Amino acid sequence: MLKPRYFIPLLGLSQIVSWGTIYYSLAVLAQPILQQTGWSNLVVYGAFSLSLLIAGFVAPSVGRWIDKTGGRLTMTLGSLMAVLAFLVLSQANTPLVYGLGWCLAGLAMALTLYEAAFSVTHTVTPQNYRRNVTLLTLFGGFASTVFWPISHYLNELLGWRDTLLVFALLHLFITLPIHWFSLPKQICATLKPQPIPLQQTPYRPGSFKWLVISFALVSAVFSVMSVFIIDALQQGGFERNQSVWLAALIGPLQVVGRLIELFLARHLRVYLVGLAALFFLMSSLLLLNFVSGSWWLGWLFVLLYGVANGVMTIVRAALPVELYGRENVGLLLGRLALPSFVAKALMPAIFASILMLGIAMDWALWGLFLLALVALLAYLNTRNK
Numbered sequence: 001m002l003k004p005r006y007f008i009p010l011l012g013l014s015q016i017v018s019w020g021t022i023y024y025s026l027a028v029l030a031q032p033i034l035q036q037t038g039w040s041n042l043v044v045y046g047a048f049s050l051s052l053l054i055a056g057f058v059a060p061s062v063g064r065w066i067d068k069t070g071g072r073l074t075m076t077l078g079s080l081m082a083v084l085a086f087l088v089l090s091q092a093n094t095p096l097v098y099g100l101g102w103c104l105a106g107l108a109m110a111l112t113l114y115e116a117a118f119s120v121t122h123t124v125t126p127q128n129y130r131r132n133v134t135l136l137t138l139f140g141g142f143a144s145t146v147f148w149p150i151s152h153y154l155n156e157l158l159g160w161r162d163t164l165l166v167f168a169l170l171h172l173f174i175t176l177p178i179h180w181f182s183l184p185k186q187i188c189a190t191l192k193p194q195p196i197p198l199q200q201t202p203y204r205p206g207s208f209k210w211l212v213i214s215f216a217l218v219s220a221v222f223s224v225m226s227v228f229i230i231d232a233l234q235q236g237g238f239e240r241n242q243s244v245w246l247a248a249l250i251g252p253l254q255v256v257g258r259l260i261e262l263f264l265a266r267h268l269r270v271y272l273v274g275l276a277a278l279f280f281l282m283s284s285l286l287l288l289n290f291v292s293g294s295w296w297l298g299w300l301f302v303l304l305y306g307v308a309n310g311v312m313t314i315v316r317a318a319l320p321v322e323l324y325g326r327e328n329v330g331l332l333l334g335r336l337a338l339p340s341f342v343a344k345a346l347m348p349a350i351f352a353s354i355l356m357l358g359i360a361m362d363w364a365l366w367g368l369f370l371l372a373l374v375a376l377l378a379y380l381n382t383r384n385k
Helices: 004-024 026-037 041-069 072-090 095-112 114-124 126-140 143-158 160-182 205-235 240-248 250-264 270-288 295-324 329-356 361-381
Strands: none
Touching: 004 026, 004 072, 004 095, 004 114, 004 126, 004 143, 004 160, 026 041, 026 143, 026 160, 041 072, 041 095, 041 114, 041 329, 072 095, 072 114, 072 160, 095 114, 114 126, 114 295, 114 329, 126 250, 126 295, 143 160, 205 240, 205 270, 205 295, 205 329, 205 361, 240 250, 240 295, 250 270, 250 295, 270 295, 270 361, 295 329, 329 361
């Protein structure tokens, strides 16, 4: 295993490649796939939703495995799964094969994306865990910025099938060596989980359930907004091109939020940072219902929303350690991830169905505000003894 000062940049690079190819690339490649195959939106996007469900249900087992082994085999297997997934997807000529490819991609997500990376980071650098989680999210925050243009360029040059083959090669020659050579062979003995069941660890079980609810609702809101934010801004009185530019600011503002958290980490507990992020999220959704084409309200919305989005990723990783201690961290993160992945997979379709039933966008946005409010109330309950 490499020294920690090399470990974080290398794992950060693997996060850029993993997020950029497995999670973000479909936003660019979906239309070429639809046009070339003639499949329906349900097939092309539904298979991706299925991959998120698989990732969620596998996440607790992955976390438990990392707690026991340290992560080298886990994340290396994830890279191999990504290679196989992209090979299958590149050759898919039927919806069944295409769906199989995304099932493999779902396993790769669970084995390589943030929850796995955070669990490994805790085993390698437990004393600087919160800081290194923030640094990893700074790397990961550039995944879409890097891979949306790359995916577009490769598709124009090679077509979507060969683009996916290039992604397979990236995992074979970049993420796989990083995971194999930079991660520990086994976990340090002082960090091995104690042989007791999770429900007997020293925290109130009801507290953890409230945290699960809060994070799942936050994931539900973010997943819906990632799909419908441009439509929501248009509903708020902005033109299409104005809505696109406003939405484009959210990515950089996520990074800004994470940088602020990095500088304030020594002075604020994670719990308070999460409380502020949830308040920002709720406030941003409230503002969205009153922007009425006002540029300064639009800017304030994307500022609050972008910062909340960026910071909550860190809170999801660091708060369980602050509240419940350093045992079973991988398992805790995995159990937190499961309902969040389910929400990511299902909520955009549910929201779209609500709109198809004739519910106006402004009323649907009030529903998201209520979800954020309930998430905040659930979060407050995690401190009850």
